[in-house]
Amino acid sequence: MRNPTLHDVARAAGVSYSTADRVLNGRGGVAMKSIQRVRQAIDDLGYRRDITAANLSRRRSYRFAAYVPPGDHGFFSAIRRAFQDQAEARAGQRISVDLRDGLDGPPADCDCAVLAGAGQDRIDALIAGDVPVVALVTDMPGLRAYIGIDNLAAGRTAGRLHRIAHRGRQARVLPVMGSAGLRDHRDRLAGMAEILGAESLLPPIEVQDNPDRMRDLLGHALRADPGITGIYSIGAGNRGLIPLMRDMGENRPFVVLHELTPHSRAGLLDDLIDVVIDQKPAEEVACALEVMKAIADGETPGSVTITPAIFFKENLPGVSA
Amino acid sequence: MRNPTLHDVARAAGVSYSTADRVLNGRGGVAMKSIQRVRQAIDDLGYRRDITAANLSRRRSYRFAAYVPPGDHGFFSAIRRAFQDQAEARAGQRISVDLRDGLDGPPADCDCAVLAGAGQDRIDALIAGDVPVVALVTDMPGLRAYIGIDNLAAGRTAGRLHRIAHRGRQARVLPVMGSAGLRDHRDRLAGMAEILGAESLLPPIEVQDNPDRMRDLLGHALRADPGITGIYSIGAGNRGLIPLMRDMGENRPFVVLHELTPHSRAGLLDDLIDVVIDQKPAEEVACALEVMKAIADGETPGSVTITPAIFFKENLPGVSA
DNA sequence: AAGAAAATGATTGACGTCTTTCATTTGCCG
C-alpha cells in the first residue's frame, strides 16, 4: 500500500541501500550490472523519490531573485504584487523570492533569477554570472526560458475580434503602440495584420505607454480621421484612452486593449471599451516560479506559453481573483 | 538566515519543545500564559511550520476518490484524463487519486471525494458518510465546495459575443441545450437572455447532448427558420453541428459553443464555428485537488470559480497544452 | 501542609532521503 522507499528498491535489487543510493544519485563507482539491477527494481516497484524527504534532508531551500521594473506602472506593479503573494504563499515550500529593481551586475546568492520585461541593454551582465536567468513577459535571447504569452497569437486574436465586430462592414482599425521598438508590440501588431489585412489596418501611432500622450495623439488621430471604426491598444497608457471614448459616446470605435487594470476594468463596466486581453500576471509569476524551481532542481524545462484571457464586461473575475 | 524551527520558537518563548509542540498542535494541557508566550514567539520569529517535514513525519498521504461519469463523452473523458495526469504528476507529493465511475454508497478509505457533474440522485448516499465531498463542474447543494465556472457569466459572455457579431443588425440566436433539466444549461441560457433580450433569443431546442439528435433537430430548425443568425450550443453533441455548418457555407450563422474538444477545435480551424468557451478541465481538476488537499488538512477553503477561456481560431493552444 | 491535579520538561523513535566514513568483499593484474 505504502509507496516503496529506496530501501525497498535496494532489497528488491539485491543490493545494499548504499549501492541503490549511488545509482539513484549518480555518485559513480558502481558496476554496470548493479546499475541495471537497481534501475530494473526502480521500474518494477514504480519507485519515485520522495522529494519532500529529499529536500528536507538536503535542507534545500530555493532562493530566487526577481528583477521587475520599478514604478507603479499598473501592469508591472501587478507582477510585483504577484511575486510578493507567491513568496508569501510558498514560504512553507522553502521558496524565497528577493525582489530587486535595479539590475546592476549579475545576480548572486540565488539559485535562479527572473527578469521581467526589461530592455536588452543590461542582459549581458546578468547572463555573465553562473546563475541561470529566465525571461518573464518579454522574451529575450540568451535566457534559459521564456514565460509569457504568445504575442503574435494575441495580436491575431485581437484581429479576429475586430473582424467579428465588423462583420460585413469595412474595418478601419487604428493600432496604438507603446513603441515600435518593443518586440512584444511589434509581434502583436504583426499578428493583427495577419488577420485584418492591409486595407483594414491604419498606420500605427506610438504613445510610449504614456496616458497623456495617449490622450493627445489618439485624440488628434480620431479627429483627423472620423472614419476609424476600431482601436487596438497594444501597450499601456490606456488611462488616457477612456475619457476619449466617453466623449465620443455611441459612435466610438470598437476597442480592444491589453491588460486588466483598475482602469481597463472600469472601462469595460462603463461600456467605454469592448475587450481586454489579459496575460494574467499572477499565473505568469506562478509559472515562472515553477520553471525556476525545476531549473534549480537540475531539470531543463522548456518555455511556457500562457494563453491570455479574454475579458468582456460580462466575464470579469471578481475582485478577489 | 535559516528559517526558524519549533526548537527556536521554544527557546525564544522560554519553554520546552514539548510545550511549544502542545501549543502549536493544540494538544491541550497548557497554561494560558505559556500559550501566549509561544504565540508571541511564533509571531516574533515569523515561524512557519515546515509542511514537508510535518507530512513526512505524519507519513500523511492524501487519498482522494473521484467520481466521473463513465463513457468517452468528450468532456468527461478529458476530466478523467486530467485526473490521471494529475495523479501521476503529484505522486511525489503523496497524493493519490482513485478514479471511480459508479457511485454506489458513500466513499470510504479516502480523505476527500470529488463528484463531477453527476445528477442529484445519489448524492445523499455520498454525503451520508463522514468523508467530505466537493463538486466539480456542476454545483450541487450540500457539498463542501464547488469548483467550476460561473455558468451564468459564461452565458452572458456568449451573449456578448453574439451582440458584438451582430453589431447593428437584429440578432436571431437559437440556443441549443442538452437538457433544460440541467442546472448548468439553464444558467447559461439565463445568462445569455440577460444580454440579448427576448426579441433576439429564439426558444431553445433540446438535443440531449447527442450528436445525432443535434444533427436532426438543429438541421430541422435551421430549415424551418432561415432567418437564424446565431447559434449558442450550450451542451455537448457538437459533433453533429459541424457538418450542418459546412453545408450552409458562407451564410451559416455565428456559432458559439462550449468545450474545446477535437471536434470543436477542428470546427474552429475550418471556419465552421466562431467561438469556443472552454472550462479548462485540466485546470479545474488541479484546483479541485488543491481544494481537497486543503480540506484534508483541516482548512475550510471556499469554492473556486474558474474563469473560462475563450478560443477563436487564432488563439488555440498548441496540442501540448 | 499533604495530596491531587495540572503543567511542564526531557527523551525517544519514527518518517525517507542525503551524505559521509569505514570496513569488507570482489575482481583483476602481473
Add this chain to the structure above:
DNA sequence: CGGCAAATGAAAGACGTCAATCATTTTCTT
C-alpha cells in the same frame, strides 16, 4: 597467488516535525 583497485556493504547522524511516554515541577484543594 599476492597485491591493489574497484565495488559493495554497514552504519550513523543529520533535516524538522510528530507523537508518545515518563519524570518532574508547579498550582490548586481542603
